[in-house]
Amino acid sequence: MIFAMRCLANKLLQYENERVNMNYIKNIKNIKNIKNINLAVVLMANWIVDIIIGCILMFGLGKIDEKYLISTLVVDLVFMIVVYIFEYIKKNDRYDIWIKGFIVAKNIYLVFYYMEHFCGSSKNINPLDVRFWFNGLIYVAIMVFIFAIFYRLPATVITFNVFTFILLIVNLFLVDERGLPFFSADLFSIGTAMEVAGNYTFKEWPQYLCIFIWFLTSTVTTIYVLKMQTKTKPEKTKFNVLIRLACLGFVFGVLTLFLKTNIMVDSGIETYFWKHTKNGVVLNLMMDIKYSKLEIPEGYDVEELEKIANKYKGTEGDGKTPNIVVIMSESYADLSVIGDFETNVEIMPFINSMKENTIKGKMFTSVYGGSTADSEYEFFTGDSMISYPNGAVPYQTYLKGTKFMSSLVRNIQKAGYTTISFHPNEASNWNRTSIYQALGFNKSLWIDDVKNPEFLRNYVTDECDFNMIIDEFENKKADNPLFYFNITMQNHGGYLVKGYENTVEITSGSGKYPKAEQFMSVARETDKQVERLISYFENYEEPTVVVFFGDHQPKIDSNFIEDMLGGSMDNLGIEELQKLYQTPYFVWANYDIEEKEDYDISLNYLSTLLCKTAGLPTSAYQEYLAELSEKFPIINGNGVVDAEGNYYTKMDALEKFDELITYESFIYNHMYDKKGYISSFFEK
Known part of the structure; x- marks a missing residue:
């Protein structure tokens, strides 16, 4: 009996285990x-x-x-x-x-x-x-x-x-x-x-x-x-x-x-x-x-550079010290260089009309739509961005912490000038506070120095900006030549600011170009203020030279650019691409100077052109640049245009022309070779 009950209990337990396992598997x-x-x-x-x-x-x-x-x-x-x-x-x-x-x-x-x-x-x-x-x-x-x-x-x-x-x-x-x-x-x-x-x-x-x-x-x-x-x-x-x-x-x-x-x-x-x-x-x-690392140029040799440098001698100028005003106009450009179009009003009637005592043409820059500091760098130093990696901003990377920079500012001070910079924006932008000290400015003015600033699309107007220039000259001491460098803000992007009524309308074509129209509307205001400033200096009693140029073209509607160029921006050749890197410039004096029109150059040559036009002393480096410009009037971050009008990409130009390798070596020596720096070549 007991054995039978044990067997039954085992069977029941086995059945229960099987049932539990089946339920578990079913649940799984x-x-x-x-x-x-x-x-x-x-x-x-x-x-x-x-x-x-x-x-x-x-x-x-x-x-x-x-x-x-x-x-x-x-x-x-x-x-x-x-x-x-x-x-x-x-x-x-x-x-x-x-x-x-x-x-x-x-x-x-x-x-x-x-x-x-x-x-x-x-x-x-x-x-x-x-x-x-x-x-x-x-x-x-x-x-x-x-x-x-x-x-x-x-x-x-x-x-x-x-x-x-x-x-x-x-x-x-x-x-x-x-x-x-x-x-x-x-x-x-x-x-x-x-x-x-x-x-x-x-x-x-x-x-x-x-x-x-x-x-x-x-x-x-x-x-x-x-x-x-x-x-x-x-x-x-x-x-x-x-x-x-x-x-x-x-x-x-x-x-x-x-x-x-x-x-x-x-x-x-x-x-x-x-x-x-x-x-x-x-x-x-x-x-x-x-390619962002600044490499020592191929074949860089200080002794060989010194041999080349010794072939050039600086000049003492003609002894004149006219006042100098340099205006780098934010995003100022003549969009007609991209292609033909019509508007309801003329955009820059005054600048287009300038001829007497004027040198003017197209300025080839190295940047588009931004990176203003690169244009400053090229103007002040005579160095070209062709030797730098694309997208580089020397002010913020390679020159950060620099205490001394051989530049137009320092050379012009040695001729007896007081040097002032003015930019109606924050001093910290682009590391300008320390860079301007390294460049050697006697005084720098910023947005905080503007009393009762006036704004257009949230930026200080050119009228307000130019008033600062006029005030400085109204209060300057006689026979104390002044070099005044100004960067404007009025025309800065973006160009879809609400509440601003455009005065310019594109009347040709069927496309819609709101950014282009707003840009040209504010650029038209710049032309009016340039006329007012030139009128002031026409009657100024001291000899004065005014240099004006756009730092880069504005970034506007892509469809506008493609419609003007007749093709996609993705397929631009170097010649078409360079159309986006051109801005107007002029050098004007309130006394007689040799006049030139359609005198196209790149920005690295502008300070040399200024010194020669104003009769100022020039360094051996500037004499070298003047000679280089005869063969290569255009050198920028995209490439080169030679004297015959042939366009070359940056890579092709550096491979083809030994003169550009030499130029690269001078640029490296100028800014980065502390031990081998050829001071007699760059400094006056």
Whole structure:
């Protein structure tokens, strides 16, 4: 009996265990089914959001085309299906690595696609192009580097997506406002950018919002899938340390590949710094970093430079010391150099009419839409930006902390001049406080020195600005020559400021160009104030020379430029490109000087032209520049135009002409070779 009862009890226990196990297995299957359903819902919701946002961008905002939208949605869907299939058939944790790999790859690919399309690169790079794979490799390296820091995929994905989203928005804004992408040197200009950001209109905010939603949904979906997988808490084991070291080794290898080898050039990739859409955002940035270091010029030899320098002698001038006023007019330009168009009123009637005692023409600058400090640098030093990496701002990078700079200012002081600078904005912009001390100004005036300033579109007016000049000359001592350097602010971008009524309207063509019209409206006011200032000095009792030039062209409507040039800005040759780097200039005197019209030069020669016109002493370096200008009247950051009118890119010119290599060596010696500095050549 007892044996029978034991057998029955064992049978009942076995049955109960089997029932519990079956329920457990059933519960596990139910949980898996629920997870699969939830995953399907999340993936489908992500895809639907992509469709909605894509349609808004295509039909509502016109920011993407049908081909791009369809290809993006197809690739997105394929990745999602693969992830779901692996999750559905998953039998053990070994499947997790494949699921994680596919969802992270999907995230990287879509971020890559978003970045390149919205920045205009997707039409130039494709999977059959090496630039596509180079960009992809850089994106992977960024992701791997972040993973080496956090060692958690969710945190890595979030950080990667936030970083790339910020980079995308910054690039979109900079391209829209200045026509150039983000450069590494821009990190040193954040303070200056913040000072003037208030006048820029974020008119593309609907596009930015759509991109943000796209990034957000991709991030949330990726994190959700990663969280579904087996949760393993990272342990501080030797294996994990090796994984991190391997990740850092991979990143180091990628950096070495791009920065220390010639793989980009050997692959036929050109340095399209102004055509950032040719190479892709991150590859272009990598090229910028590679070439951003100021290298010692090839064949640099101080002894050889001294031999060349000894061939030139400075001059003592004609003994005259006329007052000198130099006005660098913010963003002032004659847009007709880009192409022909008609307006309801003339933009610069007075400046166009100047002939008597006037030298004038087109000034070739090295910057477009910004980086005013580079134009200052070229004027003061006679050095050209051709020797610097694209996007460089010497004031903020290479010359930071410099206590002494051989310059026009110091040389002119030795002729008995008092030197004053005035800029109606913050002194801290572009590191000007310390730079102007290094240049040698006796006194510098800023916005805080302006009593009762008047503003136009939130910037000090040229009328108010020029009143400061007139006041200084009204109160100056007789027979004490004055050098007055002025940077205006009135015409600064942006050019969609609400509440300002444009006075200029483009009457030709069918396009809409609101930025161009607002710019020309304020530039027209500058012409009026220039006429008033010249009228004042015409009656001034002391001999005076006035120099006026625009620091760079404004960044206006892209469609205006393309309509004027008759083609896309992405496909500009060097001659067409240089049309965007021309501004008006004139040298005028209230006494007799030799007159010249259509006398086109680059900005690095302007201070030499000023000294020779005013009869001032010149340094041996200025005599060298005067001779160089006879063969190369135009040298700027983009390239060279020779005396026969032939255009050369920067790279081609430096390879073709030994004279430019010598010029580069002099520039390096002038500013950076403290031991081998040839003072007798640069200083008067």
